[in-house]
Amino acid sequence: MAHESQALRQPLTSPRLRRWIVSVVLAAICCVWIYPLLWMVSASFKSNAMIFANEGLIPSQPTVENYVKAWDQANIGAYFFNTLFVTVGSVIIVTIASAMMGYVLGRRRFPGRALIFGLIIFTLFVPQGYTIIPVFDLLTRLGIGQSLWGVMLATSGGSFVIFVLLFAGYFSQMPNELEEAAKMDGVGFVKTFWYVMLPLSKPIVVTVVVMQTLYAWNDFLLPLVITLANPAIRTLSVGVYAFRGENFVDWGGMTAASTITIVPVVILFLFLQRYFIDGLAGAVKG
């Protein structure tokens, strides 16, 4: 390597060597960075007696007993499906509603458009603590104050405004020719949106799906409030939190429950991360 770089009259530390050094340093930082999570996964495969036995990350007598216990006794299995229900439902609602709204706001002119934009910008920075009481009150009046449907609907409001702006920005940059061509061919408004425009906005769709999934999966205040009186419909976040309150010495069970909680979102992110970053890049360009 040294010969090569000398031949090219480059400095002694070739770019390749420097990249190696950077990689090694980064690898070390990342190990420290995710150590708490590694520790958690490792502890979930150990018996309670072994967790603090100072034996390193690889368990000497691995066991899945914690998982069995957490899934059945601590109801993590039920909480898992509650969370899945809320997340999938809210992702569907949010993606369709924000795409339609963003499309109309970004590409069409109609009376009231400026007013809606004004309201959106105005509400962009309202903290959740500000809205939790009326939201809960509204859900109670609608009769879904203690149901998963309530959690699903209210979770849809979480980052909705940002998603609408992402779609509006993306659609507003698309060339007019597409719609004009569709119009000439006699394709209606709804079909143009569904078959032409929506498929073209795939980067934003992926971004919205990932962001809403993360939001719904992680959401805490709202499900906590809604499930205060009804433990059966807890989501994973609230379930894990409650598990700790009820079994505060069962570290094995807790870490197993925690691991179950993070695995699905980690897998989702691994598959979609490239689209996610590209989608955001497309969005910020706008």
Add this chain to the structure above:
Amino acid sequence: MADIASPVPHTGATTRHPISLGARLWKSRIEYLFLVPGMLVFGAFILYPIVASQYFSLLQWSGFDANQTFIGLANYAELLGDKFFWDAFGRSFLFTVSTVPLQMLVSLVFAIILNNKLLKLSSLFRTLIFLPVVTPVAVIGIVMTIMLSPFNGPINMGLLDLKLLARPLDFLGDPKLVLWTLAGIYVWKWVGVTMVYWLAALQTVPAELYEAARLDGVKNWQMTLFVVLPMIMPFAIVIALISAISALNVFPLIQSMTQGGPFFATEVMEVYIFRNAFATAGAIPRLGYASAAGVFFGVAIMGLTILQILAVRHLRNRETANGA
């Protein structure tokens, strides 16, 4: 992002004749139909709560099924005299001011290094740094309590082994330390998101620019400092704004780690609202009073946001004026 509101090319034919509002509304009926699902979500869970909070803040109201009594501004008067309220208010801003710059700086460094396409493992590193983001706070609450434990917690053990500490620190039990501990955990958890924002911003720098700089013999760090950074600075404002707003929504982390304790040392605004509204065992819930705190806080944040946007706009206008 605010630029989206500027006019878009008109797709239909423009009429010069004045037409009645009714006709214009009817002509846009499909547009309105498209807005219905979005406006339902927006209206019910974003707009209505903001309006309703203001009304609730004028009530004495002790529980969702209890009677509401109109008491005017009494809640606000009480708030202004409540030491716990002002402490929580200040703490929320202190938390934001201390986390946002750190978070932005650390994530920018990660993003610049990981933006290098020649770095083979860069996507693996990105994922690893992003892992805490996808980890629910309840989980982080559990893991970090163990990590930071003064009794055999790995972080204390590590610091003792490295001789950086003489005796273990009670990171979560010491009222003087605990807010900073939480700030550190917060930054660790959310740096991944900010890094993705920066990476997205870096993708807007054209690849030819790097190529040109390389051919001109410009060094990497010079390129980064004098070309790339100024180019992505406009994004910094948006990123700072988003990060600041997120830092004000720190409830989940604090509730799952310390519940505002010890001795109220980590009671930020949302924890204060939660404590008053959904009262912990025994106490009477005070929904009106908690709403008043929420409204006060929300208005303060909106005010600051508007100030920030105005300041940015002012700077931009001055720049364009100078450029012209």
